[in-house]
Amino acid sequence: MDPRFLRTFVTVARLGSFSAAARELGYTQSAVSQHIGVLEADLGAPLLTRRPVEPTEAGARLLEHAEPILLRLDAARADVAKVAGGPPRSLRIGTTPLACGHAASLVAPALTVTVRVADRVTIAREVATGVLDVGFVDGVAAVNDPLRLPELGLTVAEVWEEPLAVAVPADHPLIARTVPGIARPSSFSRSTDESRRSRPAVRLEDLVDARWIDAPVVCAPLDELAAIARADGFRPALHYDGADVSGLLALVAAGHGLALLPRRVVTHGLALAEPALTHRTELLRLGG
Amino acid sequence: MDPRFLRTFVTVARLGSFSAAARELGYTQSAVSQHIGVLEADLGAPLLTRRPVEPTEAGARLLEHAEPILLRLDAARADVAKVAGGPPRSLRIGTTPLACGHAASLVAPALTVTVRVADRVTIAREVATGVLDVGFVDGVAAVNDPLRLPELGLTVAEVWEEPLAVAVPADHPLIARTVPGIARPSSFSRSTDESRRSRPAVRLEDLVDARWIDAPVVCAPLDELAAIARADGFRPALHYDGADVSGLLALVAAGHGLALLPRRVVTHGLALAEPALTHRTELLRLGG
DNA sequence: CCTTCTTACGGAGTCCGTAAAAATA
């Protein structure tokens, strides 16, 4: 199973065409056909149907392994290159939108610093492959639990955890029902210990049936949230693909749904009863 | 980075010798030398020192990636072979010692069933590579958290969670100090809710400085426990390499140290205050 | 010197492009 063949296999599967894959990879169609042929002979099973070109069951199984393998091979190369190469000339920082504040905590030395914002998995991948030097990623997790990221041999160099809150519109019925009158803009920043204690916090499982906004780039994807909170059925009322927090908050304010975010960015929100759930930011580095 | 070359690299690193690796892999010394040479040229850095043969810094980084990659390649092959091959003739079950009870829950169909007992990582590896059809592994984790296993594309088909207890000798000072008089053999099985409530449970972090027995094959390794319980310094008083629970309990009874085990196997023990920590057993299968 | 690793060289096999054939819509 030559990695090159695996690469053409995933490319063919992705593009649904031998010829298109050949074009993308700089091979001839013939070569691609031979790659797939060798792979199928080696594994003893057809991996793709032809016309239309789609993965067979065996091919689907292989696909699920091939991509992590190829990614990890790139990570290995990048990791070796890093220790082999001398001191870095520039610093390339990657960060998810909400982790950007922590990224600023890195004192910038006398280097050219560039910052790139993307989603969690992209950041992890690019740190692993050496495109980025460090990455800041955030998400929702149980206290002291690492974020669930693809295993690429990355190390978590530093960790920050902060409380969560459910962002809600100012006039959301849930506020009226469970915590009357807290929906003031400064509810979190100004509330005293006393007012906070007197206000019952919301349990996540009670909000399962509410309308949620799925904003996987900004914070935890809903399906992941369901796994963490041990509650099925967080169905999205709306899918927000932006990377911008204020845009998400505007949607929440307009009543399109709720969102689970770090308390610091939430103006109208409900405190969480789950103390074991936090917003976690991790600083990722390559190697050990 | 031909996987074959990676394989000879890890073999050379493990054996500390080109010739020994050649013997083990069925190559000539020359071929092994060429493999390493190609790898070093490709990555642009020396990977091994010669005489003595030891990984360089770059080599150490590569090693950390190479083994998971090779394992995953085997897993991919096994996974495809599984869907390609017809219905299985025999069922090979792997299990960790404490998960064996759950393994018995698998109703055995009209197949030849063989059971193999090994440690967690071995079981996971052999399920991934198709040596075993299913695997039962156990360990300590936070409630609803998966066990930390090498990422090999395995699926968790079923899960059991049960309460934990700290196994202690009948006359351990901790019993006298924290929960006087509970060290009766039937303390857990016979205790009523009332007696249980009146008996203060023990927090794991209070036991950090106690003497522990590290029994990584039987239950969670101590270093992992430290990570889960967020407490450093679980230093082992004794390292138990056996796979046998009764042997471990005998050592505990003889006062050689404490052990964290599922409550069902503990006769003299302390209940845990952490409700979020459980003994978890997972049924592992290949593929999705 | 003896062990261990490296280098030189050549045969067998692999990889991939050109070109022609086959297959499917």
Add this chain to the structure above:
DNA sequence: TATTTTTACGGACTCCGTAAGAAGG
């Protein structure tokens, strides 16, 4: 028939064994 994939074939390259050459201890 038009498009896409497969097969045939050959050149260049790779892999690995034999054998001779360095390099340590």
